[in-house]
Amino acid sequence: MKTKVTMTINGVSYSHEVEPRMLLVHFIRELAGLTGTHVGCDTSQCGACTINLNGLAVKSCTLLAVQADGAQITTIEGLAKDGKLHPIQEAFWEKHGLQCGFCTPGMIMSAAQILQRNPNPSEAEIRHELEGNLCRCTGYHNIVKAIQYAAETMAKR
Amino acid sequence: MATARLMGSSIKRREDPRFITGKGNYTDDLKLPGMTYAAFVRSEHANARIRGIDTARARAHPGVVAIFTGKDMTGVNSLPCGWLLPELKVPQHPPLATEAARCVGDPVAIVIAESQTAALDAADLVKVDWDVLPSVTSTARAATPGAPQIHEVAPNNIAFKFQIGDAAETDAAFTKADVVVKKRIVNQRLVANAMEPRACVARYEDATGDLTLWVTSQNPHVHRLLMTAFVLGIPEHKVRVIAPDVGGGFGSKIFLYNEETVCSWATRQIKRPIRWTSDRREAFQTDAQGRDHVTDAEVALSKDGTMLGLRVKTTANLGAYLSTFAPAVPTFLYATLLNGVYAFGAIHAEVTGVFTNTTPVDAYRGAGRPEAAYLLERMVDACAAALKMDPAELRKKNFIPKFDNGYQTKVALMYDSGNYGPCFDTLLQMLDYKKFRADQAAARAQGRLLGVGFSTYIEACSIAPSKVVGALGAQAGLWESGKVRVHPTGKVTVFTGSHSHGQGHETTFAQLAADQLGIPMDDVDIVHGDTGIVPFGMGTYGSRSASVGGTAILMSINKIKEKGKRIAAHLLEASPGDMDYANGQFFVKGSPEKAVPFGTVALVAYVPHNFPEGVEPGLEETSFYDPSNFCFPFGAHACVVEVDPDTGHVKILRYLAVDDVGNVINPMIVDGMVHGGIAQGVGQALWEGAVYDDTSGQLITGSMMDYALPKADGLPMYETARTVTPTPVNPLGIKGAGETGTIASTPAVVNAVVDALSGLGVDHFEAMPLTPERVWKAVQAATSGK
Ligand code: FES
Ligand code: FES
Numbered sequence: 001m002k003t004k005v006t007m008t009i010n011g012v013s014y015s016h017e018v019e020p021r022m023l024l025v026h027f028i029r030e031l032a033g034l035t036g037t038h039v040g041c042d043t044s045q046c047g048a049c050t051i052n053l054n055g056l057a058v059k060s061c062t063l064l065a066v067q068a069d070g071a072q073i074t075t076i077e078g079l080a081k082d083g084k085l086h087p088i089q090e091a092f093w094e095k096h097g098l099q100c101g102f103c104t105p106g107m108i109m110s111a112a113q114i115l116q117r118n119p120n121p122s123e124a125e126i127r128h129e130l131e132g133n134l135c136r137c138t139g140y141h142n143i144v145k146a147i148q149y150a151a152e153t154m155a156k157r
Numbered sequence: 158m159a160t161a162r163l164m165g166s167s168i169k170r171r172e173d174p175r176f177i178t179g180k181g182n183y184t185d186d187l188k189l190p191g192m193t194y195a196a197f198v199r200s201e202h203a204n205a206r207i208r209g210i211d212t213a214r215a216r217a218h219p220g221v222v223a224i225f226t227g228k229d230m231t232g233v234n235s236l237p238c239g240w241l242l243p244e245l246k247v248p249q250h251p252p253l254a255t256e257a258a259r260c261v262g263d264p265v266a267i268v269i270a271e272s273q274t275a276a277l278d279a280a281d282l283v284k285v286d287w288d289v290l291p292s293v294t295s296t297a298r299a300a301t302p303g304a305p306q307i308h309e310v311a312p313n314n315i316a317f318k319f320q321i322g323d324a325a326e327t328d329a330a331f332t333k334a335d336v337v338v339k340k341r342i343v344n345q346r347l348v349a350n351a352m353e354p355r356a357c358v359a360r361y362e363d364a365t366g367d368l369t370l371w372v373t374s375q376n377p378h379v380h381r382l383l384m385t386a387f388v389l390g391i392p393e394h395k396v397r398v399i400a401p402d403v404g405g406g407f408g409s410k411i412f413l414y415n416e417e418t419v420c421s422w423a424t425r426q427i428k429r430p431i432r433w434t435s436d437r438r439e440a441f442q443t444d445a446q447g448r449d450h451v452t453d454a455e456v457a458l459s460k461d462g463t464m465l466g467l468r469v470k471t472t473a474n475l476g477a478y479l480s481t482f483a484p485a486v487p488t489f490l491y492a493t494l495l496n497g498v499y500a501f502g503a504i505h506a507e508v509t510g511v512f513t514n515t516t517p518v519d520a521y522r523g524a525g526r527p528e529a530a531y532l533l534e535r536m537v538d539a540c541a542a543a544l545k546m547d548p549a550e551l552r553k554k555n556f557i558p559k560f561d562n563g564y565q566t567k568v569a570l571m572y573d574s575g576n577y578g579p580c581f582d583t584l585l586q587m588l589d590y591k592k593f594r595a596d597q598a599a600a601r602a603q604g605r606l607l608g609v610g611f612s613t614y615i616e617a618c619s620i621a622p623s624k625v626v627g628a629l630g631a632q633a634g635l636w637e638s639g640k641v642r643v644h645p646t647g648k649v650t651v652f653t654g655s656h657s658h659g660q661g662h663e664t665t666f667a668q669l670a671a672d673q674l675g676i677p678m679d680d681v682d683i684v685h686g687d688t689g690i691v692p693f694g695m696g697t698y699g700s701r702s703a704s705v706g707g708t709a710i711l712m713s714i715n716k717i718k719e720k721g722k723r724i725a726a727h728l729l730e731a732s733p734g735d736m737d738y739a740n741g742q743f744f745v746k747g748s749p750e751k752a753v754p755f756g757t758v759a760l761v762a763y764v765p766h767n768f769p770e771g772v773e774p775g776l777e778e779t780s781f782y783d784p785s786n787f788c789f790p791f792g793a794h795a796c797v798v799e800v801d802p803d804t805g806h807v808k809i810l811r812y813l814a815v816d817d818v819g820n821v822i823n824p825m826i827v828d829g830m831v832h833g834g835i836a837q838g839v840g841q842a843l844w845e846g847a848v849y850d851d852t853s854g855q856l857i858t859g860s861m862m863d864y865a866l867p868k869a870d871g872l873p874m875y876e877t878a879r880t881v882t883p884t885p886v887n888p889l890g891i892k893g894a895g896e897t898g899t900i901a902s903t904p905a906v907v908n909a910v911v912d913a914l915s916g917l918g919v920d921h922f923e924a925m926p927l928t929p930e931r932v933w934k935a936v937q938a939a940t941s942g943k
Contacts, residue, residue: 019274035186036179038404040352041437045861048352076179089177093169096825099833100659101176102352102404108177123874130869134861136352136405137659139836139898140869142829 005069009034010078018065025049027065028075036076036105040134047133050106051075057113059132076105079112087157088112088150097146099137107133111147120151163668163678167825170664172657181402184356184371185434192358193222195420195433196276198266198283199442200258203292203514203854204305207257207285210266215282220275223427224283226266227255230422236413237387238479239632242317242488248308248512250478252388252418258287259307259477260514261855262442267419269431292514294849296451296474299511307477307512316475316510319488321568322495327457327505330466334457338543342535343924344528346449346474346847347840348864349521351658353404354440357417360430366395368425369689372417374400375410375656376696377688379633383413383481389422396421397689403658407837408520409444410658411698412481416443441859446847447521449474450487450528456536457502462546464499464555469506469532476517483519484510489629490525490617496566497533498577498613498791499555504567514854516847520698522837523616523899530614534904535921538610538911542920548611548908549585553578556613562885570617572789573884573892576817580880581613584793584815587876593797601916606800607810608913611793612904618893619788619886620699636783637701638692639709641670641717643776645763647756649674649681651713654694655706656686660830660895662702665822669707669889673714675741676755692779700893703822704788708887712780720776724761725753727769788884788892792816794835794901798909802917805933807843807910813876814901819884819892827894832875834898840867842906844926865926914939 002017009032016031028037028051037060040048049061052074079086088111091097098104107130114121114129121129126147127140135143175181198210212224236250254263266283270276291305298304299314307314331337357372368391374380377398385393403410420431435443450471457466473487492506537555541548556577557564564572588609597607620626623634638654651670655662663683671678684690694706722736725743729736729751737746744752761768762776797811814831821827844865848857858864883890903925910927911919918939922931 021274029186030188033188034179035183036181038183038353039185039434040354041861043437043860043862045866046352046437076177080178085177092177093173096170096829098173098176099661099829100351100353100405101172101181101402102183104176105179124870127870127872134352134866134868136350136407136837136866137833138829139832139834139867139875140872141832141875144869144874 003066005065007068007071007073009073010075020064020066022065023061024063024065024068025060028060034075034077038102038105040102045134047110048103048106050109050133052109052112057110076109079108087153088115091146091150091153095142095146095149097138097143103133103135107135107143111150114147115151115154119155123148163672164822165824167823168664168668170661171667172661172663183353183402183404184358184373187358187371187432189358189360189430192430192432193269193271193427194273194276195431196268196280197264197416198268198280198285200254200261200263200265202258202287202289203261203294204290204307205258206288206290207254207265208288209286211284212266215268215279218275218279218282220271221279222269222271223423224266224268225423227251227253232390233422234388236415236418237383238484239383239481240485241630241632242319242484245317245484246308246311247479248310252415260516262439262516264415267423269423269427292854293851294513294515294854295851296449296472296511296513298851299474299513300509307514311512314512316479316512317484319492319508320506321492322505323503323567324505326503327466327468330503331457331468334465335460336458336543337455338458338536338540339455340536340539340921341923342452342454342532344448344450344531345925346518347447347521347845348441348847349407349409349444349447350866351405351407351409354435354437355410355414355416355444356434357420358430358432359417359420359424361424361428363428368396368421369399370396370417370421371399371401373403373410374398375406375658375698377656377686378654378693379696380413381688384418384421388418400656400686406658407522408447408524408698412445412519414443438860441856441864442516445480445519446476446516447518448528449518452532454532454536456540458540458544462544462551462554465502467495467501467504469495471506471508473508473510474513474515474518475510476513476515478517480517480519483517484630486520486525491529493568493570494526494529494615494617495533496568497530498557498575498615500557501567506568515849522834523896526616526896527838527900527903530612530900531904534612534908538908539921549590552611552613553581571786573786573886574882575789575791576882577613577791580791580815580817581793583878583880584795584813587813587878588795606802606913608798608800608909608911610796610905610908610912612901612908613791613793614901615789615791616700616896616900617787617789618700618896619704619784620701621787622785623783633695634783635695636781637705637709638694638779638781639706639713640692640779641710641713641777643717643759645760647680647759649676650684651681651710652684652691653706653710654691654696655702656697660697660702661823661826665703665826666707666710668822670710670714673711674755675739700895704887704889704891704893705782705784707889707891709780709782711888712782713778716778716780717776720772721758723769723772724758728753728761728767784886786886788819788886790816790818790892790894790897792897792901794905796905796909798906798913800910800913800932802936805929805931805936807927807932809839809873811876812873814898815878815880816897817880817882818894818897819882820890828877830895831877831898834896835875835902836867836872838899838902839872839906842903842925842927846926
């Protein structure tokens with residue numbers, strides 16, 4: 001039996017009849033057509049699917065679409081405003097915080113939450129908070145640098 | 158006006174804007190009108206005969222479009238092995254198993270449906286009647302008497318026996334030796350785990366007979382050739398293979414796999430597009446895995462530490478079938494690297510390749526070279542311990558002296574250029590080695606266990622001279638293509654047969670081309686990964702893109718310049734022989750004011766109203782570059798750890814890398830690859846390992862919950878530096894940089910842990926990863942007798 005769910009993603013309302021077992025990430029990718037949010041695992045380890053739901057960074061593979069009924073969601077596609085990159089996006093670019101780019105949307109969405117909670121994190125804090133996001137390309141060095149750099153530039157604004 | 162040199166500058170990547178905004182274009186992002194979705198029915202047994210497959214209930218499931226088993230795929234051949242050793246046993250490897258499954262995850266049927274969920278649900282309803290047989294997964298046990306036999310063509314599960322070096326000379330070296338050091342060294346199996354799972358979309362167009370396959374591939378032309386000519390028997394020119402944005406490969410996306418082959422076949426049957434995307438569990442079961450050696454090694458030394466001889470006996474686990482390039486990895490990419498950077502008096506190595514009921518093994522980042530480096534560097538440390546010599550001193554004593562053009566090793570390869578001492582000295586300085594030893598002693602006095610581990614390495618990359626690899630069994634040439642198209646407005650499109658899945662080709666090749674042409678980088682675009690547009694290319698692996706692919710581009714640019722000189726000479730009424738080219742201008746040698754800009758020559762080439770006699774219009778050139786030799790990057794790494802003897806926990810305090818990859822196009826990108834490689838090698842040393850249950854044949858570490866990938870909080874900031882020894886092999890002087898970190902870091906970490914524990918009497922770990930449990934047990938074993 002299908003259920004109707006409605007949610008706002010990046011300011012746009014999406015309404016679809018879905019199977020109750022549909023994962024939120026599949027709603028975002030397949031129904032809303034926002035493919036920047038990725039699926040890298042099936043055990044909630046990799047964080048490639050990280051989005052912001054009602055102000056919290058969550059793994060969208062770990063929620064059902066029906067649980068997000070009525071939610072306000074931001075995905076990677078909604079982070080840049082008025083054609084201007086978010087400082088964290090700038091920082092990943094500037095510090096070479098990505099290679100293949102597959103983990104990147106999730107990394108950036110997690111980084112946004114890390115810096116929202118703690119605008120001036122230490123290296124150890126950043127590394128600890130990245131525990132839910134895996135990257136196979138960068139060895140994390142430049143991801144950590146990028147988050148440190150974003151913290152600096154955001155503090156200056 | 159001279160444009161700034163682009164070669165050697167850390168220019169920000171031009172591919173990043175799409176990735177950081179979620180606008181990447183990966184295979185699973187693709188949605189086509191009328192698209193169907195596939196799921197595979199797989200064996201849950203490691204070794205089982207198929208008595209029958211009942212698809213009736215699955216067919217009746219709502220939304221199911223078609224179900225095919227191996228029996229339906231008549232006229233379809235085995236997946237090919239692209240590297241044949243003498244007397245290699247090549248078992249059949251059908252895209253869908255028909256008679257028997259030989260490992261868990263072996264596909265037996267494809268279910269195609271209107272939605273992904275319908276396909277998965279229906280796949281669950283397919284009933285396979287299995288006759289379950291005993292299985293073997295253990296490398297050491299595979300060829301022993303009584304082990305279950307996997308393929309009739311391969312008695313005792315032996316795929317090949319290979320040897321290299323001089324056995325008699327090596328025996329003589331051991332007879333002369335003052336000291337012989339022997340160790341068993343296990344290089345455990347790894348899972349590549351590119352973050353993007355493999356995927357494909359196959360679309361057949363009935364009206365034209367064209368088949369398009371989007372696939373997560375590191376080498377789309379190779380995929381197309383193997384699939385069309387060897388397996389499906391369909392015309393190569395009617396198939397277009399596109400590898401769009403690919404989320405990492407590390408080797409695992411080189412090979413032709415069952416799934417894209419079956420989808421390409423099935424779309425021709427149902428005449429609708431099919432998408433298949435691996436989930437992570439399938440990736441663990443089916444992506445070709447890496448390493449998996451069990452080795453007995455011995456080094457013969459004289460009292461003063463001279464390395465007289467090396468004897469190596471390795472058993473290499475190939476898994477259930479021969480993956481595309483599997484036989485090359487433990488032979489020509491491993492045994493030929495056993496000379497390392499040391500002037501061994503003699504070497505002899507024997508490798509036995511064995512089949513087991515496990516996922517096939519093939520190239521994984523480094524491919525053979527990490528296994529060689531790990532073995533050598535563990536042995537060097539063991540030798541230092543046996544001789545009570547400093548491990549840094551022992552290394553320096555045995556380095557091959559500096560050479561600029563050629564060093565013949567004892568194991569077939571001819572190194573290009575090398576200068577190992579200064580590289581290692583730079584590392585010791587960065588580390589402040591003397592001070593470290595003092596700190597270590599002080600820490601020990603307080604009960605803290607610090608250790609340092611060194612590793613040096615040599616890599617054979619920029620793969621490869623076709624003649625040489627052909628003589629060694631490669632069924633392919635390993636050249637690369639590069640096409641340069643100058644448009645009438647002077648803008649340039651470069652087509653490369655290399656493929657980027659994280660390496661940043663769109664930036665580095667644009668730097669190269671813009672620099673060579675003396676035009677702005679914005680005027681150059683790089684195209685790759687599409688057999689419909691790009692000339693046949695061999696793709697990206699073996700750290701070959703910049704050196705081999707870059708040289709092919711350079712050759713085409715040189716042809717463009719030559720043709721441009723003829724056109725410009727005509728316009729200036731000069732002789733072509735008097736023309737020169739610099740900074741985007743063709744000019745008469747000695748009179749730079751007599752010049753024609755690049756853009757004008759481009760326009761004239763396409764509007765040839767006033768054109769030199771005998772010159773064709775247009776400005777576009779294609780080149781194929783076949784290197785004359787491999788290139789041999791080298792380096793020295795060090796790791797500093799602290800080990801907690803009570804918990805066995807290893808903490809990395811510092812990681813230092815000095816690499817020599819020849820000339821560098823974009824240092825930022827090279828550093829990034831070094832970082833990522835180090836993390837993967839540290840992963841092998843401390844956390845990662847594919848563990849099979851030898852009774853049931855199940856992969857126990859079959860998910861990201863069970864297989865420990867490196868995370869940010871287990872790794873330090875890496876301290877990197879470079880020395881530069883350009884290769885004489887190619888005109889760019891580039892050696893290759895994609896795999897160095899992975900090769901060097903595993904032994905550096907393990908040597909550091911052994912160094913930290915040396916005071917307690919731990920002198921070796923036979924197996925990795927050095928989990929807290931393994932370290933703790935080693936400490937207990939070493940100390941309990943005291
Ligand atoms: S897809 Fe891996 S955590 Fe969500
Ligand atoms: S950039 Fe490739 S996985 Fe992180």
